[in-house]
Each structure stands twice: as C-alpha cells, then as structure tokens.
Amino acid sequence: MPDQENTSREGENETSKVLRGVGRDKRCEWKKLCGSEFSIICSLVAMDKRRTRNMMPGLLFSPLCLTVIWFLSWSLCPSCAQIWTDEVSGEQYGRLESNVTLACNNSEIRLPVSWHLSHSTVLPWHQVTPNGSLVLLHANHSAQGTYSCYDNSGRFLRSIKLRLGHPPGRLTISCQVPNHTHVRCSWVETVKTFLPAEYNASFSNGKEWSPCIVDVTQKHCDVVHPAFWQPIHTLRITETNALGSKNTTASVKLHELLKPDPPESVLVKELEGYPKKLLISWRFPSSWPQHDAFPLIFHIRYRPQGSMFWSEIYSLDNSIVIWDALAGHLHQVQVRTRDEINAESQWSEWSPLLFGRPWEDYITPEPDVEPEDIFTLPTKSKPEASTPKSRGSKHGDEGNLGLVILLVLFSVVILTTIFSLIFVVWMRQRRRDHATKQELTSMVKMKSIPI
Structure with a gap:
C-alpha cells in the first residue's frame, strides 16, 4: 500500500507539472486548435486524478506515459506552437542589388528547413x-519583408524582418547666415539610402569644435553665437545607418554668406498736396539684432506701372520720400537690405511688390446748363436723303451689270482663242503623222521592187 500511494502521488505531480507548464492561455489555444486531441488528453488526466483519489495504481501514473502524452500533443498541434512563438526574432539589414544571407538558427546542425515570406x-x-x-541573390526592394523558417515537420524556428537599402553617401551642404549670431546649415542626400539614419553635426572655428544642434526631420542644424571674426569655419556632418556611416565636411565663410532677411511691413503712402511725391516706409527684419553695432543699408527701387526701367535710391533710415513720381500714375515699389559695414555680404531678397499712387487733386465738374430759349425745328431730312440714295443705288446696279457683261464676253473670247489654238495644233500634228505614214509606205514599196 505505501508503494501504491507513492506511485499515485508521483503520477499526480507529473500531471500537474504538465498542465502548469502549458499555462492557462496556451491550454485555451490548444483546445481551440487541437480539438479532439486536447479532449483525449484532458480525459486521461481526469482519469488519472480519479484513480489518484481512489488510491489505485495504473499505467497513467508513470512518468513515461505522461511524457508520451505530452509528445503526442506537441506533434499533433504544430500550429499551436507556431502561434505562441511566431514573433519576429530580429531585424536584419542588407544592401540592395547584393546577396543577402538569412540564417535559420545559430546551430550548425544540418536540418531540412523551409522558408516563407510574409506567410507565403x-x-x-x-x-x-x-x-x-x-541566400537572396541580387536582392531588390521586392525582397523586403518578414521571413519565417520552419523545420520539415512544420515547426516554427525563427522569423527575421529584412530591410534593404544603401550605406550613406556624401551630403550636399548649404548654409544661411541671416545675422551675426545665428548660422543654419542644411543638407541633401546624394545617395537615397531607403533606411533610417542618424545625424551628428559639429562646427569648428579653427581652434575648437562646438555642437551644431540637429533637427533630423528638417535635416538642418543651428549654431548660435559663432566666432564671426574668424575668416573660415568648418562644418562636419556624420550620417549613420545600419549599413555604415559617412563623414562630410564643408568650409564656411560667414562674412560672405551673411544675408539678412527682407525688410518687413513696407508701406507706400501719398503726401497730400504733392502730386509727384510718395512716402515709403519699412521696418528692420525681425531676425536682425536691433543694435547700433549692426547697421543696415537699404536699397529702394520704384517705377510707374508699365515701365521697363527702375529708379533706384539708397537710404540708412527706415523711410524715404520720392520726389520724382509720375503724377496720376500707379507706381511699383520694392525694398531690400544688406549689412552696411561688411561689403562682402549679400543683399537680401526683394520685399513683395507694392503699389502706390501719388496724391491727386480731384475737381468736381460743374453740370452743363442748356439754354431754354433755343428750340429745334422739325426737318424733312429723311425724304430728301432717300431720293438721291435711291438714284445712286440704281446707277450702281446698272454699272455692276455692265461690268458682269464685259467679264462674260472677255471670258468667251479667251476660251474661243484657247480652243482655236488647240484645234490648229491638233490639225498640224495630224498632217505630220499622215505624211510620215506615206513616206514609210513608199519606202516599203521601193524595197519590194526587184532590181
């Protein structure tokens, strides 16, 4: 009896271990996917429990039997294992138009396997x-996706997400300097990598490197308060992706790249009482520091609408009066600016085109007064005008008829002459043909006479 009790307890422990190893969620998946096989296992386990309660020995209590049951359940439901473990084991990157190798597992044991791409x-x-x-040969974009590896029994082994692209190439860098305290450099890829990349940028004044704050989405970086007195600066940008990295450097001359933003709030107003004057005003660019150490010079151009030639004037203030505007005409006006001290700096873009008209003196016209003592008499212009008109029309009709008759006669004469010439030519040709025939006939007769 003690041996039977020990055997029963061992069987119960093994059964509970199998069920606990499977887990509640996985038992549900087994029941859903394997159906009758799971019912058989559950019935066997129930019998095992009843016999354990009755303290009766049986074959089901043995560890060997429980191991066989577990193996049968695993082999009958390979799809269950696939659902539990069908997750991406890793992400792999490869170069486009090259051979890419995907490993099924880390072991070197040669097992027959099958590969699927996105469950196909x-x-x-x-x-x-x-x-x-x-091994994917000359892989292109269509080879991207999730690859799954299975053994010959259909058991899932590994899943890999493949992404293809190119390593980074050289960048095309351009910098803008809107004022003395800010530098913004942007870049464009010369090689489309098709892969996510990271950028690291630094800025040097020839002595030390300082970070350039990177905006990855906009692909630019900003430097605040650079050493503007240095003649040449160096910008270095490193692009890195899963296939490698690439450094690109560029030399930057801040004093030559300095280009302010266009003037803002440009206005064109008339001056009352002056038909040839216009008042033009504007504001400094908001990005330019309002400081006496950074003065600006402004370039103003204007012309009457429709003219091809601009009149130009320069100013250090933020307003100016034009004295030679064309009275009564609409004028076009634009303003741009540049650093006054740095002659190597660039002019800003022109401000948007504005229109303005000089002052005009509007005089109210007086109404016309008709004299009351003047009156008109009725005239008989219509009957008098109709008589000569009708006569003239008759003469015109007669003249047209005579012209038509002359044209008809002339055409008849021309046609008669043409037909006569044709007839004469035909008759001459006919006579020539007849004479030729007679000559040939006489020659034949002479040859036929015996000598």
Whole structure:
C-alpha cells in the first residue's frame, strides 16, 4: 500500500507539472486548435486524478506515459506552437542589388528547413544552403519583408524582418547666415539610402569644435553665437545607418554668406498736396539684432506701372520720400537690405511688390446748363436723303451689270482663242503623222521592187 500511494502521488505531480507548464492561455489555444486531441488528453488526466483519489495504481501514473502524452500533443498541434512563438526574432539589414544571407538558427546542425515570406511560400530569386540558411541573390526592394523558417515537420524556428537599402553617401551642404549670431546649415542626400539614419553635426572655428544642434526631420542644424571674426569655419556632418556611416565636411565663410532677411511691413503712402511725391516706409527684419553695432543699408527701387526701367535710391533710415513720381500714375515699389559695414555680404531678397499712387487733386465738374430759349425745328431730312440714295443705288446696279457683261464676253473670247489654238495644233500634228505614214509606205514599196 505505501508503494501504491507513492506511485499515485508521483503520477499526480507529473500531471500537474504538465498542465502548469502549458499555462492557462496556451491550454485555451490548444483546445481551440487541437480539438479532439486536447479532449483525449484532458480525459486521461481526469482519469488519472480519479484513480489518484481512489488510491489505485495504473499505467497513467508513470512518468513515461505522461511524457508520451505530452509528445503526442506537441506533434499533433504544430500550429499551436507556431502561434505562441511566431514573433519576429530580429531585424536584419542588407544592401540592395547584393546577396543577402538569412540564417535559420545559430546551430550548425544540418536540418531540412523551409522558408516563407510574409506567410507565403513564394520567394524571390534565392538559394538554400545545406545548413538551412537562405541566400537572396541580387536582392531588390521586392525582397523586403518578414521571413519565417520552419523545420520539415512544420515547426516554427525563427522569423527575421529584412530591410534593404544603401550605406550613406556624401551630403550636399548649404548654409544661411541671416545675422551675426545665428548660422543654419542644411543638407541633401546624394545617395537615397531607403533606411533610417542618424545625424551628428559639429562646427569648428579653427581652434575648437562646438555642437551644431540637429533637427533630423528638417535635416538642418543651428549654431548660435559663432566666432564671426574668424575668416573660415568648418562644418562636419556624420550620417549613420545600419549599413555604415559617412563623414562630410564643408568650409564656411560667414562674412560672405551673411544675408539678412527682407525688410518687413513696407508701406507706400501719398503726401497730400504733392502730386509727384510718395512716402515709403519699412521696418528692420525681425531676425536682425536691433543694435547700433549692426547697421543696415537699404536699397529702394520704384517705377510707374508699365515701365521697363527702375529708379533706384539708397537710404540708412527706415523711410524715404520720392520726389520724382509720375503724377496720376500707379507706381511699383520694392525694398531690400544688406549689412552696411561688411561689403562682402549679400543683399537680401526683394520685399513683395507694392503699389502706390501719388496724391491727386480731384475737381468736381460743374453740370452743363442748356439754354431754354433755343428750340429745334422739325426737318424733312429723311425724304430728301432717300431720293438721291435711291438714284445712286440704281446707277450702281446698272454699272455692276455692265461690268458682269464685259467679264462674260472677255471670258468667251479667251476660251474661243484657247480652243482655236488647240484645234490648229491638233490639225498640224495630224498632217505630220499622215505624211510620215506615206513616206514609210513608199519606202516599203521601193524595197519590194526587184532590181
């Protein structure tokens, strides 16, 4: 009896271990996917429990039987294991138009395996090595996706997400200097990598490197308070992705790249009482520091609308009066600016085109007064005008008729002459043909006479 009790307890412990190892969620998946097989296992386990309660020995209590039951459940439901573990094991990057190798597992044991691409057995141009690795030949964009590896029994082994692209190339860098305290440099990729990248930028004045604050989404970086008195600066940008990294450097001359933003709030007003004057005003660019150490010079141009030639004037103030405007005409006005001290700096872009008209003196016209003592008499212009008109029309009709008759006669004469010439030519040709025939006939007769 003690041996039977020990055997029963061992069987119960093994059964509980199997069920606990599976877990509640996985038991539900088993029941859903495996159906009758799970019912058989559950019935066997229930019998095991009843016999354990009754303290009766049986074959089901043995660890060997429980191991067989567990193995049968695993082999009958390979899809269950696939659902539990069908997750991406890792992400792999490869170079476009090259051979990419995907390993099924880390072991070197040669097992027959099968590969699927996004749950499809259709794969790009490939080869499978003896150790189960998948080699994609000259992989292109269509080869990207999630690859899954299975053994010959359909058991899931590994899943890999493949992304293809190119390593970084050289960048095209351009910098803008809107004022003495701010530098913004942007870049454009010369090689489309198709892969996520990280950027690291630094700025040097020839002595030390300082960080350039990077905005990855806009692909630019900003430097605040650079050493503007240095003639040449160096910008270095490093692009890094999963296939490698690339450094790009560029030399920057801040004093030559200095280009303010256009003037703001440009206005064109008339001056009352002056038909040839216009008042033009504007504000400094908001990005330019309002400090006496950074003066600006302004360039103003204007012309009457429709003219091809601009009149130009320069000013250090933020307003100016034009004295030579064309009275009564609409004028076009634009303003731009530049650093006054730095002659190598660049002019800003022109401000938007504005229109203005000089002052005009509007005089109210007086109404016309008709004299009351003047009156008109009725006239008989219509009957008098109709008589000569009708006569003239008759003469015109007669003249047109005579012209038509002359044209008809002239055409008849021309046609008669043409037909006569044709007839004469035909008759002459006919006579020539007749004479030629007679000559030939006489020659034949003479040849036929015996000598």
